Amino acid sequence: MREIATQGDESSMALSLRSIGKAFGTKPVLKNIDLVLPRGQAVCLFGINGAGKSTLLRIAAGLLRPDTGAVTLDKYDIRVHAEAAKRRLGMISHASMAYPELTVHENLTFAARLYGVPDRAGRIEELLADTELASFRHERAAILSRGLLQRLAIARALLHRPAVLLADEPFTGLDAGASERLAAVFDRFVREGGTLLMTTHDARMGLRCCQRVAVLDGGMLRLDATKTRIDTDLFVGDYLSYARSSR
Amino acid sequence: MRGLWAILVKDMAVELRARQVLPTMVVLGMLIVFILRLAAEPIATGAGLRVFGVAALWIAFLFSGLLAQERSFAVEQQNGCMDGLLLAPLDRGTIYLAKLLGNVIVLTIFEAVVVPIVSVSFHLEVAGRWPALALVLLLGNAAISSVGTLFSAAVQLTRTRGSLLSIVVLAILMPMMIPACFALLVLCGALPEEVVGASTFAFVGSFRTAVGYLLAFDAVFVVAGWLLFGLIIDD
Numbered sequence: 499m500r501e502i503a504t505q506g507d508e509s510s511m512a513l514s515l516r517s518i519g520k521a522f523g524t525k526p527v528l529k530n531i532d533l534v535l536p537r538g539q540a541v542c543l544f545g546i547n548g549a550g551k552s553t554l555l556r557i558a559a560g561l562l563r564p565d566t567g568a569v570t571l572d573k574y575d576i577r578v579h580a581e582a583a584k585r586r587l588g589m590i591s592h593a594s595m596a597y598p599e600l601t602v603h604e605n606l607t608f609a610a611r612l613y614g615v616p617d618r619a620g621r622i623e624e625l626l627a628d629t630e631l632a633s634f635r636h637e638r639a640a641i642l643s644r645g646l647l648q649r650l651a652i653a654r655a656l657l658h659r660p661a662v663l664l665a666d667e668p669f670t671g672l673d674a675g676a677s678e679r680l681a682a683v684f685d686r687f688v689r690e691g692g693t694l695l696m697t698t699h700d701a702r703m704g705l706r707c708c709q710r711v712a713v714l715d716g717g718m719l720r721l722d723a724t725k726t727r728i729d730t731d732l733f734v735g736d737y738l739s740y741a742r743s744s745r
Numbered sequence: 746m747r748g749l750w751a752i753l754v755k756d757m758a759v760e761l762r763a764r765q766v767l768p769t770m771v772v773l774g775m776l777i778v779f780i781l782r783l784a785a786e787p788i789a790t791g792a793g794l795r796v797f798g799v800a801a802l803w804i805a806f807l808f809s810g811l812l813a814q815e816r817s818f819a820v821e822q823q824n825g826c827m828d829g830l831l832l833a834p835l836d837r838g839t840i841y842l843a844k845l846l847g848n849v850i851v852l853t854i855f856e857a858v859v860v861p862i863v864s865v866s867f868h869l870e871v872a873g874r875w876p877a878l879a880l881v882l883l884l885g886n887a888a889i890s891s892v893g894t895l896f897s898a899a900v901q902l903t904r905t906r907g908s909l910l911s912i913v914v915l916a917i918l919m920p921m922m923i924p925a926c927f928a929l930l931v932l933c934g935a936l937p938e939e940v941v942g943a944s945t946f947a948f949v950g951s952f953r954t955a956v957g958y959l960l961a962f963d964a965v966f967v968v969a970g971w972l973l974f975g976l977i978i979d980d
């Protein structure tokens with residue numbers, strides 16, 4: 499099944515990845531990927547380890563240079579108009595991007611300064627409350643648990659009110675409660691008009707959070723369809739057995 | 746400027762908390778000074794001792810500076826913090842300039858500790874020449890930091906072998922050491938203001954020319970670092 503969701507009015511698109519190709523040495527990792535996300539849509543990218551999911555997200559974030567193709571955020575090319583594009587982008591990755599020596603509040607203050615967030619103090623308080631980190635504000639990041647660090651990473655990513663959020667394996671290492679809270683944060687982000695592109699191995703959480711799914715395999719998009727067009731139970735079963743057989 | 750200031754303040758806060766760089770620098774610097782003072786014991790008077798003092802200063806600055814520079818990008822390696830910087834809407838050269846400024850500040854603090862100790866131990870006669878001494882130390886500091894910061898980024902962020910940092914940085918800094926040593930020797934009274942003849946220092950000529958060389962070296966490597974940093978960390 500392949501629904502071509504990559505067509506449409508480019509101006510209404512929040513994130514556009516066109517003809518993305520990337521190789522590490524002689525090994526091709528991504529081959530001519532086209533993925534376009536309209537505003538207010540959440541897309542989950544599935545794929546086994548080594549399928550190229552994280553590479554695609556790093557290219558979308560401007561952290562990696564693609565060999566071919568271009569990434570645009572709200573019409574701004576991430577390589578040409580990097581500053582304008584990055585203002586619209588937030589990212590949650592495997593790592594928390596938090597300095598262990600600094601407290602939760604200091605980490606957020608630093609990020610807010612980098613982005614020039616207006617009403618810095620107010621926005622930080624708002625996010626500390628949203629991510630239930632208020633009571634940990636004076637704790638150093640070094641002593642936070644994986645779940646708390648993930649909440650700090652979410653707060654950091656949303657601090658500057660990005661239009662597009664990239665989340666690379668955001669549920670890794672989180673317990674059921676923390677995963678559900680994170681999913682609620684994503685729901686609200688998308689409800690408020692944000693665009694989400696996430697990768698996960700957790701098929702159920704991926705389908706829970708997103709309206710559209712894409713499967714990356716062998717460097718190519720094998721499936722790109724809205725959730726309503728697929729049998730989600732069958733998808734979860736098929737994906738899990740495929741992922742197990744590919745180990 | 747906003748990003749530069751934010752990174753600089755953050756780096757200073759991290760160093761104040763971690764206290765990893767300055768104490769190690771001071772220990773290494775003191776060790777170098779102590780060993781050279783012992784080695785200079787047989788000539789513990791006159792210009793010979795001052796020459797050892799100048800050598801102690803620059804050797805201490807070079808090697809302790811390397812320690813600081815190595816650490817400046819190591820802090821960004823933990824928890825993917827470098828990605829956090831690269832995701833921010835900043836010109837990549839701004840990251841280099843912030844790191845450079847941080848290294849200059851750390852090395853200046855180190856100099857403020859070491860210079861008085863060396864001045865007393867090696868009888869450097871710099872009284873009344875503090876402004877000129879501060880200028881030469883600042884220019885040397887900027888040279889060591891500009892080269893070290895750039896190559897520290899190359900080594901830390903591109904997973905190149907760490908030992909390469911000291912080899913490359915020291916090799917590039919060698920030409921700068923000639924006017925730097927010349928200027929300090931003049932300030933300590935171990936050399937006349939102008940040197941003629943066929944020696945290495947005759948190539949530099951005078952104190953003013955030495956300062957000019959240092960300024961030119963700083964300008965070239967600060968601009969080169971600012972321009973090249975983005976290329977080095979790309980991918």
